[in-house]
Amino acid sequence: MPYDNPxxxxxxxxxxxxxxxxxxxxxxxxxxxxxxxxxIVDTGDEWIRERTGIGERRIATGQTVAMLAxxxxxxxxxxxxVDPEKVDLILxxxxxxxxxxxxxxxxxQGLIGAENAVAFDINxxxxxxxxxxxxxxxxxAQGIYNNALIIGAEVLSNIIDWSDRSTxxxxxxxxxxxxxxxxxxxxxxxxFVQGSNGAKGEVLSCGQxxxxxxxxxxxxxxxxxxxxGREVFRFATRQVPDTIARLLEKAALTCEDVDLFLLHxxxxxxxxxxxxxxxxxxxxFPVNIRHxxxxxxxxxxxLLDEVRAAGKLKEGMKVVLAGFGAGLTYSxxxxxx
Ligand code: UT7
Numbered sequence: 042m043p044y045d046n047p048x049x050x051x052x053x054x055x056x057x058x059x060x061x062x063x064x065x066x067x068x069x070x071x072x073x074x075x076x077x078x079x080x081i082v083d084t085g086d087e088w089i090r091e092r093t094g095i096g097e098r099r100i101a102t103g104q105t106v107a108m109l110a111x112x113x114x115x116x117x118x119x120x121x122x123v124d125p126e127k128v129d130l131i132l133x134x135x136x137x138x139x140x141x142x143x144x145x146x147x148x149x150q151g152l153i154g155a156e157n158a159v160a161f162d163i164n165x166x167x168x169x170x171x172x173x174x175x176x177x178x179x180x181x182a183q184g185i186y187n188n189a190l191i192i193g194a195e196v197l198s199n200i201i202d203w204s205d206r207s208t209x210x211x212x213x214x215x216x217x218x219x220x221x222x223x224x225x226x227x228x229x230x231x232x233f234v235q236g237s238n239g240a241k242g243e244v245l246s247c248g249q250x251x252x253x254x255x256x257x258x259x260x261x262x263x264x265x266x267x268x269x270g271r272e273v274f275r276f277a278t279r280q281v282p283d284t285i286a287r288l289l290e291k292a293a294l295t296c297e298d299v300d301l302f303l304l305h306x307x308x309x310x311x312x313x314x315x316x317x318x319x320x321x322x323x324x325x326f327p328v329n330i331r332h333x334x335x336x337x338x339x340x341x342x343x344l345l346d347e348v349r350a351a352g353k354l355k356e357g358m359k360v361v362l363a364g365f366g367a368g369l370t371y372s373x374x375x376x377x378x
Pocket of ligand 1: 083084085088089092093167206207208210245268270271272273274277307308335337365366367
């Protein structure tokens with residue numbers, strides 16, 4: 042099994058430590074359709090829809106990662122009815138922050154006035170929101186913090202080569218956030234399985250700055266996303282169902298017991314392939330890729346917010362969140378609403 046890492050996560054006896062109290066999202070106003078892209082690169086609506094399921098995406102025209110993240114965060118706090126100064130922990134999952142320093146989470150802290158929080162970023166690419174959620178859960182379970190604001194935010198349009206048709210049609214910009222608190226119920230579930238395969242990192246990469254100082258100058262690197270799409274496709278359609286299967290096994294559940302699967306929105310064919318491999322009902326896999334494209338770290342929280350806003354999340358429901366991305370990283374989380 043080429044991608045079979047040791048996977049870690051709590052054991053069967055683990056009870057839930059978090060409950061989602063509020064969600065929010067932020068999308069740039071500008072919509073870019075497939076037709077518009079066909080004027081920039083050699084592509085077409087038919088190819089993009091058939092191969093990916095994407096119809097359009099939002100592209101930032103001035104908004105930074107921190108601005109989108111703050112907007113989504115404020116909506117999540119408003120949804121929960123919580124003041125920013127009550128937030129203990131802010132985690133931002135991102136791989137496209139415009140500034141190396143300060144991190145996006147600290148920028149968000151300043152922008153929303155969460156003066157009492159501890160804030161830092163997590164970069165696990167498209168799995169980032171899930172890694173951030175499991176990290177927050179551990180802090181809350183340990184009693185270190187009582188609540189957390191978890192945000193996935195990206196302006197991928199800044200790191201895309203707009204002359205590369207194999208990548209530029211896939212991605213979009215946006216942010217999603219969830220405000221979570223320590224759960225007082227004792228019986229609800231929280232389980233996760235996650236892993237990384239750094240040896241396969243070259244299949245999806247993006248350089249940031251050249252290796253250069255006043256004593257040394259290395260080779261110039263690409264500042265844009267470079268991807269072996271087929272390899273990532275293969276990885277996702279094998280690794281994600283295997284990871285979900287392990288997660289359910291640990292929780293002594295089957296796909297039948299799960300009410301919703303909220304998957305990273307990278308490609309409709311990947312989502313359908315995962316559902317097929319799991320022999321799970323495709324109706325349980327809501328999608329928003331048609332109108333937002335692949336928003337990396339933002340994709341799962343954007344979908345979570347859409348599903349919650351539509352009233353589809355009911356107390357007691359069992360939900361699986363799952364994703365994969367550059368690293369290569371992968372993660373699946375089971376939680377009870
Ligand atoms: O969040 C994780 C990030 N990435 C992913 O999840 C990506 C996973 N991979 C994929 O979703 C798919 O592999 C892609 C959508 C990227 C590509 O779809 P594919 O069915 O694997 O296409 P392909 O790479 O095998 O290319 C088939 C053809 C090629 O032409 P030839 O060599 O057959 O003549 C490509 O040059 O499609 C061509 N092609 C395009 N044609 C029109 C590639 N991109 C485009 C395009 N428009 N945008």
